[in-house]
Amino acid sequence: MNPRTLFRLVAVAEAVTWAFLLLGMFLKYVTRSTEALVPPAGAVHGFVFLCFVVTLVFVWINQRWSPATGLLGLASAIVPFATVPYEWWIERRGQLAGAWRLAPGAETPRNPLERVQAWVLRSPLAALLVAVVGISVVFSVLLLVGPPGSSS
Numbered sequence: 001m002n003p004r005t006l007f008r009l010v011a012v013a014e015a016v017t018w019a020f021l022l023l024g025m026f027l028k029y030v031t032r033s034t035e036a037l038v039p040p041a042g043a044v045h046g047f048v049f050l051c052f053v054v055t056l057v058f059v060w061i062n063q064r065w066s067p068a069t070g071l072l073g074l075a076s077a078i079v080p081f082a083t084v085p086y087e088w089w090i091e092r093r094g095q096l097a098g099a100w101r102l103a104p105g106a107e108t109p110r111n112p113l114e115r116v117q118a119w120v121l122r123s124p125l126a127a128l129l130v131a132v133v134g135i136s137v138v139f140s141v142l143l144l145v146g147p148p149g150s151s152s
Contacts, residue, residue: 003059004096010048010055011083017045018080042147043139050135052077061117062102063095 021044024037053074060070069090076086090096101107102118109115120127 002099003062004091006055007059007096008087008091010052011087013048014045014052014077014083015081017041017048021045022080043143046142047135047139049077050138052083054131054135058117058120059096061113062100063098065090065095069095 020037021041024035024041027033028035028038056070056073056077059065060073065073073083073086073090076082087096099106100121102109102114103121109118
């Protein structure tokens with residue numbers, strides 16, 4: 001999977017989970033018909049949001065985006081559905097083109113972040129396990145803290 005495909009997949013998933021969460025909130029707060037969708041929608045969206053952030057940083061390092069481009073990408077995850085137009089924008093600018101530059105046999109990593117990325121590309125299954133565990137830990141802590149604006 002190349003940077004373009006990975007980023008597009010996660011950006012669209014983040015937008016879809018926004019729709020699921022907003023539907024749950026609509027049913028809870030507007031129609032007052034059910035609250036049942038909010039907890040699963042919030043959980044799924046929260047998990048995919050974290051996956052989007054990790055993916056964005058990974059692609060940001062690979063593509064050598066400017067700080068402004070990367071920070072705009074992070075901001076796009078906060079606004080409902082904005083990850084898709086952001087993905088279209090960076091695609092049109094050619095900022096998703098190419099392969100993984102730190103893949104085995106390619107460029108040599110120059111800094112600690114690039115060394116981590118090179119390890120991930122060299123050991124994808126181990127990296128996936130570390131990522132899933134890491135995201136799950138962060139996700140679990142956030143679940144314990146509770147949703148934004150809640151008073152537990």
